[in-house]
Amino acid sequence: MSENVGRWLRDEIENAILSYEFAPGERLDETVLANRFGVSRTPVREALMQLDAIGLIEIRPRRGAIVIDPGPHRIYEMFEVMAELEGLAGSLAARRLDKASREAITATHGRCEQSAGAGDSDAYYYDNEEFHKAIYAASRSDFLQEQCVQLHRRLRPYRRLQLRVRNRLSTSFSEHCAIVDAIFAGDGDEARRLLRTHVGIQGERFSDLVASMATR
Amino acid sequence: MSENVGRWLRDEIENAILSYEFAPGERLDETVLANRFGVSRTPVREALMQLDAIGLIEIRPRRGAIVIDPGPHRIYEMFEVMAELEGLAGSLAARRLDKASREAITATHGRCEQSAGAGDSDAYYYDNEEFHKAIYAASRSDFLQEQCVQLHRRLRPYRRLQLRVRNRLSTSFSEHCAIVDAIFAGDGDEARRLLRTHVGIQGERFSDLVASMATR
DNA sequence: ATTGTCATTCTTGTATACACAAACATTGAC
DNA sequence: GTCAATGTTTGTGTATACAAGAATGACAAT
Numbered sequence: 143m144s145e146n147v148g149r150w151l152r153d154e155i156e157n158a159i160l161s162y163e164f165a166p167g168e169r170l171d172e173t174v175l176a177n178r179f180g181v182s183r184t185p186v187r188e189a190l191m192q193l194d195a196i197g198l199i200e201i202r203p204r205r206g207a208i209v210i211d212p213g214p215h216r217i218y219e220m221f222e223v224m225a226e227l228e229g230l231a232g233s234l235a236a237r238r239l240d241k242a243s244r245e246a247i248t249a250t251h252g253r254c255e256q257s258a259g260a261g262d263s264d265a266y267y268y269d270n271e272e273f274h275k276a277i278y279a280a281s282r283s284d285f286l287q288e289q290c291v292q293l294h295r296r297l298r299p300y301r302r303l304q305l306r307v308r309n310r311l312s313t314s315f316s317e318h319c320a321i322v323d324a325i326f327a328g329d330g331d332e333a334r335r336l337l338r339t340h341v342g343i344q345g346e347r348f349s350d351l352v353a354s355m356a357t358r
Numbered sequence: 359m360s361e362n363v364g365r366w367l368r369d370e371i372e373n374a375i376l377s378y379e380f381a382p383g384e385r386l387d388e389t390v391l392a393n394r395f396g397v398s399r400t401p402v403r404e405a406l407m408q409l410d411a412i413g414l415i416e417i418r419p420r421r422g423a424i425v426i427d428p429g430p431h432r433i434y435e436m437f438e439v440m441a442e443l444e445g446l447a448g449s450l451a452a453r454r455l456d457k458a459s460r461e462a463i464t465a466t467h468g469r470c471e472q473s474a475g476a477g478d479s480d481a482y483y484y485d486n487e488e489f490h491k492a493i494y495a496a497s498r499s500d501f502l503q504e505q506c507v508q509l510h511r512r513l514r515p516y517r518r519l520q521l522r523v524r525n526r527l528s529t530s531f532s533e534h535c536a537i538v539d540a541i542f543a544g545d546g547d548e549a550r551r552l553l554r555t556h557v558g559i560q561g562e563r564f565s566d567l568v569a570s571m572a573t574r
Numbered sequence: 575a576t577t578g579t580c581a582t583t584c585t586t587g588t589a590t591a592c593a594c595a596a597a598c599a600t601t602g603a604c
Numbered sequence: 605g606t607c608a609a610t611g612t613t614t615g616t617g618t619a620t621a622c623a624a625g626a627a628t629g630a631c632a633a634t
Contacts, residue, residue, distance in 0.1 A: 148407065398588060
């Protein structure tokens, strides 16, 4: 319970939104939330204001807060930006790689290999996240790292959908291998290119998924 | 006075921070702010929470809010990310250019030409901003556009410093020309490359500036 | 039957009050 | 003279009360 109730609530509500417990478009009633969490309205409002600032909900003056529904197109756009940022992170990582970062990447990459080999998509989902975070950290750019982590977080629910797709798991891992090679070889441009497509593909896969669901 | 006091205060305080009225490191006292703006502490707190979420200030539990001092290195990192995002925007703009965007770019580019020719760095500062925003819009990616505008806003104070540097004004404009050519020619890769260096240079200039001030 | 207006009710927006924690200063002891 | 402990003060964190605006439903008029 992170020091003050406002922050705790922010994280709590954020998780609820990202896990679809609060559905997109749903109205968030301050009083209801306050009762549910056993606090007064004040910290609830503080949490909501923060989520509004982050862009997860929208507060319309005098009309309450609703969960933002990004919509397939906007999610694709977010993947597009994510791909670009990850590409930059990879490029910087390749140029600035030091021992600690190299070991972190090797370790997380190894864990991905295990879970991919075992076909455990839940484990891979988690290990994959750590692998990408290791690359962000290796970029040695605090700001970039923060931006990447934040976007990654917002895209998390949509990533998860795709790992169940046939062969995606092993394809993803082989892409990781090429990325690691490029970074360790100090080839920034190649790392950038590989990461950009690696992440960009997820946006396209997501579009395909939505398209196939729409025609169904 | 934007509908509700909280938002108004958020914008008001944000501007005060970005214009250095509230200096980096300065402590923001809720009661003082409330008196200054003639409101109670509640909307002040809401504004502060939002600014914290955006990353402009830091609220340490039970110890109040302080204005974040990004520091030269972090500002450089921010320019680095900005360069990447603008590069993407330019690349998309080149591919997706339509009539309206083309006209918007031409118009803002023309205004830059005038103010650059007149040597009016204040006017150029404003026109330059509009020019870049026209490119964001031309990318046809709402999310990217929002991200760019937000980062642009945060970097605004540091951009301003540099336009006074000798020859920067005319150099900047000639870079604009090349960028416009690439976008209008539909050459996404070239537009990306040019924009990346155009913006990246600003980060480097900023570093130079800080270095020269430090040795002084 | 449909539409428009008014009133009621519900929810948000703001203010104020109170509680509690942290920083600071003052005093006393070693 | 210095350090520690305690009291005071200041300012944040939470709750609650009150005001104002929006949604909803009912009733009347066309």
